Amino acid sequence: MRLEMIKTLGLSALIAASLLLTLGIWNYKPNYDETENVESNYTDEPLQAGHEESKKSIIEPSKVIFQANGIFSSFENRGDQEAFYQEIQEWSLTGLDQGIQTDQKLPDSDDYSVQLIYPLEVPAGAIRDLFTLEENNINQVQRGSFDRIFLNENNSGTVELVFYNTEAKMSIHAEVQNAGAADVLDQYADMDGKINYIEYAEGAGAPIYIPQGEPEINDLTFSVDTFTTISDLDPLLNNLFTNREVMTSNRLESGGTSYSDGIRELRAYESEKYMEYVNPLPENRTIEGSELVNQTINFLNAHRGWTNSANDEYQLYNVNVQRNEVTYRLVYNEYPVFGQNDKQATIQITWRNQPYKYDRPLFKLGEAFDYGEPPDLPSGEEIAGYLEDAKGSGSIKDIALGYKLVDEGISIRLVPAWFKQDTTGWSELDLSEMSGLGEE
Amino acid sequence: MQWGQIKTLFIICFLILDIFLLQQFLKTMDSRSPSGDIAEPKLEEYMKENVKGLDKLPEEQVKDSFITVKARNFTADDVKTLKAMSEQEVDLLGSGNLLYSEFKEPVPIDPDSTKAEKELELSEHILSGGEYVYWGKDDASGALIFFQTNNSKPIYYSQSGFVVAFVNSDNEITSYLQTAVDEVDRQEPKSMITAYSAISSLFKANALPMEDPEITETPTVGYYSFVDLDEGQQVFAPSWHFAINDDLHYVVMGSEGQFSQHDNPTFVRNTIRKAQDGMRDAKLSDEEIEELQNVYQRLLESTRVSDEE
Numbered sequence: 122m123r124l125e126m127i128k129t130l131g132l133s134a135l136i137a138a139s140l141l142l143t144l145g146i147w148n149y150k151p152n153y154d155e156t157e158n159v160e161s162n163y164t165d166e167p168l169q170a171g172h173e174e175s176k177k178s179i180i181e182p183s184k185v186i187f188q189a190n191g192i193f194s195s196f197e198n199r200g201d202q203e204a205f206y207q208e209i210q211e212w213s214l215t216g217l218d219q220g221i222q223t224d225q226k227l228p229d230s231d232d233y234s235v236q237l238i239y240p241l242e243v244p245a246g247a248i249r250d251l252f253t254l255e256e257n258n259i260n261q262v263q264r265g266s267f268d269r270i271f272l273n274e275n276n277s278g279t280v281e282l283v284f285y286n287t288e289a290k291m292s293i294h295a296e297v298q299n300a301g302a303a304d305v306l307d308q309y310a311d312m313d314g315k316i317n318y319i320e321y322a323e324g325a326g327a328p329i330y331i332p333q334g335e336p337e338i339n340d341l342t343f344s345v346d347t348f349t350t351i352s353d354l355d356p357l358l359n360n361l362f363t364n365r366e367v368m369t370s371n372r373l374e375s376g377g378t379s380y381s382d383g384i385r386e387l388r389a390y391e392s393e394k395y396m397e398y399v400n401p402l403p404e405n406r407t408i409e410g411s412e413l414v415n416q417t418i419n420f421l422n423a424h425r426g427w428t429n430s431a432n433d434e435y436q437l438y439n440v441n442v443q444r445n446e447v448t449y450r451l452v453y454n455e456y457p458v459f460g461q462n463d464k465q466a467t468i469q470i471t472w473r474n475q476p477y478k479y480d481r482p483l484f485k486l487g488e489a490f491d492y493g494e495p496p497d498l499p500s501g502e503e504i505a506g507y508l509e510d511a512k513g514s515g516s517i518k519d520i521a522l523g524y525k526l527v528d529e530g531i532s533i534r535l536v537p538a539w540f541k542q543d544t545t546g547w548s549e550l551d552l553s554e555m556s557g558l559g560e561e
Numbered sequence: 562m563q564w565g566q567i568k569t570l571f572i573i574c575f576l577i578l579d580i581f582l583l584q585q586f587l588k589t590m591d592s593r594s595p596s597g598d599i600a601e602p603k604l605e606e607y608m609k610e611n612v613k614g615l616d617k618l619p620e621e622q623v624k625d626s627f628i629t630v631k632a633r634n635f636t637a638d639d640v641k642t643l644k645a646m647s648e649q650e651v652d653l654l655g656s657g658n659l660l661y662s663e664f665k666e667p668v669p670i671d672p673d674s675t676k677a678e679k680e681l682e683l684s685e686h687i688l689s690g691g692e693y694v695y696w697g698k699d700d701a702s703g704a705l706i707f708f709q710t711n712n713s714k715p716i717y718y719s720q721s722g723f724v725v726a727f728v729n730s731d732n733e734i735t736s737y738l739q740t741a742v743d744e745v746d747r748q749e750p751k752s753m754i755t756a757y758s759a760i761s762s763l764f765k766a767n768a769l770p771m772e773d774p775e776i777t778e779t780p781t782v783g784y785y786s787f788v789d790l791d792e793g794q795q796v797f798a799p800s801w802h803f804a805i806n807d808d809l810h811y812v813v814m815g816s817e818g819q820f821s822q823h824d825n826p827t828f829v830r831n832t833i834r835k836a837q838d839g840m841r842d843a844k845l846s847d848e849e850i851e852e853l854q855n856v857y858q859r860l861l862e863s864t865r866v867s868d869e870e
Contacts, residue, residue: 128568135575142582149589364816367627367748371793383627383786383796384814401787401819403766 168356170348170485171425176250176418177210179449180437182237182270183457183521186318186330187310188230193330194315199455205309206237209272212302213253214282214295220261221245225292227327228283230320233271234306238330238519240438240450240457240542242266242286245293246411255298262293266410269327274303287327287518319505321520329508329520331501336522338456338537340493343486345533348428349391351378353483360424361387361398361476389483394528395464398479405473410442417447417470426468428485433458435468439546445472451482453524459540459547460526486533496537498522504539504550516543525549608764614776618757623782624750625799625815628711630742632658632721632792639688647686652853654839655791658721660688660739661836661853667733670705670726683707683726687739693724699829700808702863703728706825708783709741715783716742717802717812718823721795725832727860736856738832745794753815756780759801762818763811770806778804785812787821830864833857 185202187194196202245265248254267284274280280302284293322328348354351370362368364382371379377390385400408416414437421427429435429451438450438457449468451458460466464480471478499507504520519542524535539550609615634657643651648665670682676695683705684690693707694715708715709722716722719742726737754762760776763769784797799815813820837857840850 125565125568128565128572132568132572132575135572135579138579139575139582142579142586146582146586146589149586364627367629367796367798369629369794369796371790371795374792379788379790379793381786381788381790381796383788383798384817384819386788401821403762403768403820 168425168428170346171428173422173425174427179418180243180247180251181206183240184238184330186236188234191230193318193320195318197314197316202455208305210251212297212299213255215255215298216294216296217262218258219294221265222292225290228271233273234310235272237270239268241440242268244410246409247414265291265293272306274306278303280306319501321505321508326518331504331520333501335500336498336537337495339495340537341489341535342491343489343533345484346487347394347484349389349483354389356424394484395482400477402473402475402477407442407445410440413440413445413447413472417472420476430486433486453535457523458526458535459523465528466526498537518542608761612774617776617779623753625753625782626750627748628744628784628797629746629794630797631745631794633741633743634658635660643688654836654843656842658740659836659839663736667729667735669733672732687724689741697825699825701826702829704829711744711784716797717783717785718828719786720789720835725829738836753799754818756801759813760803762813763820774805776803776805777807826864833860
């Protein structure tokens, strides 16, 4: 009887202890000393105009090129490109444990049926976020990166993926587990409504793909919703300034307002519709590219910093690991937008555990109310000819159709133009170099 | 008998559950506590071995306030007062917030005199002289730097609250530049990080010189702003000043440990540049502008001597 008594007591004590511990875990709050709390207290208040995004929709290819019998083509309807990409992101991959292979030749056109071309070298760690991985063996390829993915259906009917880095000539192989993968490829390959692309392979780098014929994209004008006033920016200010009560605001001579607490400064330019923020944090150790993307996306999600509308989106366009810098570019209908002042077209963050610099547009595109005529742009053939003739075109890595953002005050105009990517980044293709071409 | 067995079973189950929960609890405590960084103790050891003069650090917990200030505009009355004090040629630059003055009779200043003696000497010849403390000398040009104080603490390296006195080879002050701010608002005092954690954040960021960094003065509390605006209101945050190896100056923000590095020659050069910029907005005749341009050019050149050596 006495033993039973001890057991009852012991059991009660154990039950009580488990309850206490559970409550302890739930309610444990460290007593941060106010002064030692270096992290800022991010609040959950979001920007009115914004929403959240996932990595899957932020890291996207700029071009999807289908290849059959040496003929290259892509979707005419840009929405199909997005649909195709979303479909292949459902796939789960294996075989990454083979690791990174160096000194690889660019796959021949016989060796693939589709290639995805990304506007930047995507850190390989992001593969885990873009696709589903059967085993978590991303570590073997973590240090790599890729700017193209080649998709090919092999003899046994499964689909193979080659993540390829055109600069470093390194590749990562993977195999798709899903049974219907080959059907998806065939379905989209056979889809009607494609336009042919010219392959320009004379340059030093990987081939460049240029759409054939005269570009049929319209000149567009949008109404614009700006959020430059203090009440619009309130969530951001709460987010970025730990010490809101000491913050002062000052009109700037150049037009706009400077918000500062003596340490950080946020400058909001009203007529130019963008902002610059700096928090003078000391140099931080560099972190891995995919981690940099993760943390900046999380930061933007926390205040719903993705302020795009239905037809436009922000896409990852540059990662600079040395400088801890990430750039997200505005993309309209899958065509990249480049600003005369590029701060109007990009969200740019330098990350040091918190944002050290954060520059971004302060507007959201509204309804397109003026569909202008497609401007008289040189055709793809003429651009290819230009690449052939022009001096220094060897340094050009890619050529793409895009929009030039023109700020017209109460409206924003997107003017179609050709852009080139070289070692310094993207810039408008200087058409005056092409005199003698076209009608002028 | 059966109930007894069930109890034993329960005891075993709860024992396992409790062990698991305890483990979880310790884990959360570790991960959420701010001192969870394992590398910290090692770094501290390392800092103690490398940085000299750590015994100079004040140990007490200091409290101070963020202050909001506004640039002071000098008026015609101020100029009159000034001219009554001693004969000098005064120019108001910028929107009137930068004052440049040349003494008709250069004011001798003994280079070996104490800090207080220099401050006293200066206060007899400038406006609100009592608000400024002697900070140091720019060895290149020989210029003497004074910082404005608020609540008797210096405002560090601000282009909005300083006096820079230019000295000739005979140790006489020939001319000076002056700006000032007025306090608009003052927050409740808050505790600052200790001098020790301030120097740690410099050390952690590898900001200190590689070879034998030594704290050569007792660190003091003052005010600093990363954002130096000419107009409107600006906030200054309480901060620590460290002098390392005599002529490297670091200002560490007392709230979060951000820091910036300064040196006296650069500060003097920037004040001259500010004067050059200020000429554009000032109401001056062409002749005056030309004359001042030459003066400032000469002053700028004098600060560069040491750079070329």
